[in-house]
Amino acid sequence: xxxxxxxxxxxxxxxxxxxxxxxxxxxxxxxxxxxxxxxxxxxxxxxxxxxxxxxxxxxxxxxxxxxxxxxxxxxxxxxxxxxxxxxxxxxxxxxxxxxxxxxxxxxxxxxxxxxxxxxxxxxxxxxxxxxxxxxxxxxxxxxxxxxxxxxxxxxxxxxxxxxxxxxxxxxxxxxxxxxxxxxxxxxxxxxxxxxxxxxxxxxxxxxxxxxxxxxxxxxxxxxxxxxxxxxxxxxxxxxxxxxxxxxxxxxxxxx
Amino acid sequence: xxxxxxxxxxxxxxxxxxxxxxxxxxxxxxxxxxxxxxxxxxxxxxxxxxxxxxxxxxxxxxxxxxxxxxxxxxxxxxxxxxxxxxxxxxxxxxxxxxxxxxxxxxxxxxxxxxxxxxxxxxxxxxxxxxxxxxxxxxxxxxxxxxxxxxxxxxxxxxxxxxxxxxxxxxxxxxxxxxxxxxxxxxxxxxxxxxxxxxxxxxxxxxxxxxxxxxxxxxxxxxxxxxxx
Numbered sequence: 001x002x003x004x005x006x007x008x009x010x011x012x013x014x015x016x017x018x019x020x021x022x023x024x025x026x027x028x029x030x031x032x033x034x035x036x037x038x039x040x041x042x043x044x045x046x047x048x049x050x051x052x053x054x055x056x057x058x059x060x061x062x063x064x065x066x067x068x069x070x071x072x073x074x075x076x077x078x079x080x081x082x083x084x085x086x087x088x089x090x091x092x093x094x095x096x097x098x099x100x101x102x103x104x105x106x107x108x109x110x111x112x113x114x115x116x117x118x119x120x121x122x123x124x125x126x127x128x129x130x131x132x133x134x135x136x137x138x139x140x141x142x143x144x145x146x147x148x149x150x151x152x153x154x155x156x157x158x159x160x161x162x163x164x165x166x167x168x169x170x171x172x173x174x175x176x177x178x179x180x181x182x183x184x185x186x187x188x189x190x191x192x193x194x195x196x197x198x199x200x201x202x203x204x205x206x207x208x209x210x211x212x213x214x215x216x217x218x219x220x221x222x223x224x225x226x227x228x229x230x231x232x233x234x235x236x237x238x239x240x241x242x243x244x245x246x247x248x249x250x251x252x253x254x255x
Numbered sequence: 256x257x258x259x260x261x262x263x264x265x266x267x268x269x270x271x272x273x274x275x276x277x278x279x280x281x282x283x284x285x286x287x288x289x290x291x292x293x294x295x296x297x298x299x300x301x302x303x304x305x306x307x308x309x310x311x312x313x314x315x316x317x318x319x320x321x322x323x324x325x326x327x328x329x330x331x332x333x334x335x336x337x338x339x340x341x342x343x344x345x346x347x348x349x350x351x352x353x354x355x356x357x358x359x360x361x362x363x364x365x366x367x368x369x370x371x372x373x374x375x376x377x378x379x380x381x382x383x384x385x386x387x388x389x390x391x392x393x394x395x396x397x398x399x400x401x402x403x404x405x406x407x408x409x410x411x412x413x414x415x416x417x418x419x420x421x422x423x424x425x426x427x428x429x430x431x432x433x434x435x436x437x438x439x440x441x442x443x444x445x446x447x448x449x450x451x452x453x454x455x456x457x458x459x460x461x462x463x464x465x466x467x468x469x470x471x472x473x474x475x476x477x478x479x480x481x482x483x
Contacts (some may be wrong), residue, residue, distance in 0.1 A: 065444045090446060117328075136344055141427060144444040169344050169426035172440070180426070184328040185343055 026055040026230050029076050031067040033083030034173045035108070035147065035192050036218065039250040040081065046246065047237045055230045063173040064088075065144045071096060071223055078226040079234065081105060081218060083174075083192075084146035088219040101222035101232075103239060106252035108216040109193040110150050112206040115184045122206040125158050128188065135187035138169045138180040147174035150213045151190040157212040178202065192216065194251040218252075262451075264430050265438035266458060272346060272434055273414035276353035277407050280361055284406060288365035289391070309420075310359045317355060318423025325351070348425035349432045353417045357410035364409060368402020369395060400477045408470040415462065435459055 032040045044057045060067065060077075064087040071077050072094055080097075082088040091097055112122065119131060128137070140148030148170055155161040169186050171177040174195060181189035182201040189202070196204045220238060222231050237243055244254040258266070291303055309317045325332045327343040335342065342348035372395050380390045418436040425432040427441065439455040442448035 063444070065446075069444075138426070141441065141444070143441055144446070169428060171426055172422060172444070176423070183322050183326055185322055185326055 026228065028055050028057050028078050028228075028230055028234065030057060030059045030079045030081070031071060031075070031077040032059060032061055032079075032081035033064045033067070033146070033218065034061050034175050035083050035195055036081055037061045037175070038198060039194070039247055039252065042250075043238065043243055043246055046242065047234055050242075051233060051237070053230065053233070063140070063145050065146075066173075076226075077223050078228070078231045079220065079222055081220045082146075083108075083216070083218060084149070084214075085217055085219055086149075087146070088221065091221075096224045098222040098224050098227045101227060101235060103220055103235070104255070105218040105220040105238060106244075106247045106254050107218065108252055109210075110147075110154055110190065110208040110213055110216060111193050111196050111204045112208070113178070113181055113189045113191055113196045113199070113202040114205045115181045115187065116201045117184070118181075118187060118203075119205055120203075125154075125160065125206055125208070128160065128206075129163055132164070132167055132187060134167075136167050136169045136180075136185070137164060138171060138177040138186035138189035139191075140174045140177055141170040141172060142168075143170075145171070145173055146216075147177070147190070147192060150216055153213040154190070154208045192251075197251040261429060261438065262455065262458070265433055265435050265455070266462070268346060268349075268430070268433065269415055269435040270462075272349045272353055272417075273411050275350040276357055276414040277361075277410050279350065280354045280358050280410060281403070281407060284358060284361035284365055284410075285396075285403070287362050288369055288402075289395075291362070292366045292369040306362055307359045309356050314356060314417070314419025315423050318352060318420035321348075321352060321355065321420065321424045342425070344425050344428055344432060346425075346431055349417075349421050349434060352420040352424045353414035356417050356420050357413040360409040360413055361406035364406030365399060365402045368399040368405075371402075372398045398481065400481070401474060404470060404474050404477065408466065411466060412463065415459075415466075435462075 030040065030044065040059065040061075044059070047053070048055075048057065060070075064082040064084060067077070067080065068082065068087040068091050071080060071091060080088070080091065082091075088097070088102075092102075112125070112128070114120075122128065122131065139151040140146065142148040142152040152161055155164060169177075169180060171180065174191050177186075177189050178191050178195045178199055180186040181191075182199055188205070193204070193207070196202060220235065222235060247254050287302070287306060291299065323329065325335065325342055327333075327336075332342065340347060342351055376394050376398075377390050380394055385393070415434075416436055417434070418440065421432065421434060422437055422440075427433050427437045429438075433441070435455060435458070439452055439459070442452035442455065
């Protein structure tokens with residue numbers, strides 16, 4: 001009697017297990033650069049609505065360096081969107097990019113912003129040290145955060161890097177730099193155009209010329225061995241005209 | 256193993272920040288511990304909760320609250336700047352962040368020690384005509400020294416390891432606010448920074464072990480003195 005009920009219980013458990021695994025939807029992990037946060041969230045929503053996909057999309061937004069290292073360490077990412085080509089290549093060299101899945105999602109511009117009570121416009125970036133005075137310039141960490149690396153290039157291009165080095169507040173990702181200007185901790189900041197557009201507090205005072213820094217490009221790819229039908233469909237959607245209009249709405253430039 | 260200037264700066268700054276955080280926090284911590292251990296009043300639970308808040312909320316939140324309350328353009332921030340205390344992007348701001356984060360640890364340890372002091376001794380002193388201040392200075396405080404040491408060591412250790420509130424409040428400026436954990440973090444984020452990160456890891460462990468050993472010796476000595 002006891003044996004039989006135990007057997008029933010066991011088979012019940014097994015049935016339950018099978019049932020849940022059949023019902024459980026596929027999970028797609030998207031690891032994306034912090035600067036793409038709002039756009040990628042909206043793109044996922046639209047994709048899910050339009051395709052009727054039952055898959056669950058989970059996102060992790062951080063600096064590209066953090067994400068690339070996490071993927072290298074075996075994080076469960078399916079899709080990686082990097083804010084620069086360097087970290088994408090780093091991952092590719094480790095054999096972690098699914099061949100043929102990569103594409104250029106969009107590009108971005110680098111701008112100087114000022115806080116709520118800051119200056120309106122700056123015609124020449126060489127005015128920055130004078131305007132800054134004793135104040136601070138917030139940016140991504142120039143040793144590893146893409147926005148900081150581009151910022152260093154651009155400042156160096158105009159010979160300003162050395163003279164400003166004592167007044168730089170370098171943050172672990174570009175959104176924290178934006179926040180520092182929003183809260184008036186720093187007087188100016190170097191962020192992406194897309195971040196500046198989304199800020200209610202800060203405004204753009206200067207746009208860096210394209211030749212002053214490496215192009216800000218966002219490669220998108222599937223992680224090696226994590227390519228499924230669902231991620232393929234999503235990557236195809238990201239190349240569509242519909243996706244491009246959304247990206248452009250957020251200030252990105254698409255080809 | 257010789258230290259690079261960057262490593263030396265980070266270590267020196269970390270020690271400076273931690274020592275200042277403990278030095279500035281100790282007397283207020285004793286005051287609050289005494290208040291919570293020996294006094295009954297309305298709003299006591301609220302004070303207790305506020306002191307403990309940094310222990311419970313994520314450090315980044317504490318850093319963000321510091322920006323909102325003591326940021327460069329806030330009322331309090333400007334008041335302190337007028338008094339010559341500049342926190343934004345300054346090592347003093349790192350001290351403040353460490354102080355706020357480690358304060359609850361100090362208060363807790365000291366409070367427990369004060370509560371353990373025999374009230375009979377204090378009552379006896381009072382019958383002999385000693386003033387409240389004298390009772391505190393000659394009986395309660397000396398008997399609470401083990402708690403003071405524990406609290407100070409915990410706060411020192413917490414300050415050495417402080418990361419989230421510091422990087423949020425004062426950023427990561429080499430030589431000014433880049434303490435040991437921040438330098439370590441920067442190296443882990445840089446391609447090919449693994450070696451440097453490993454070196455700083457070892458240095459952190461050595462500092463922690465030395466501090467613990469020192470506190471152990473100190474604690475044993477005071478225990479001997481108190482117990483005769």
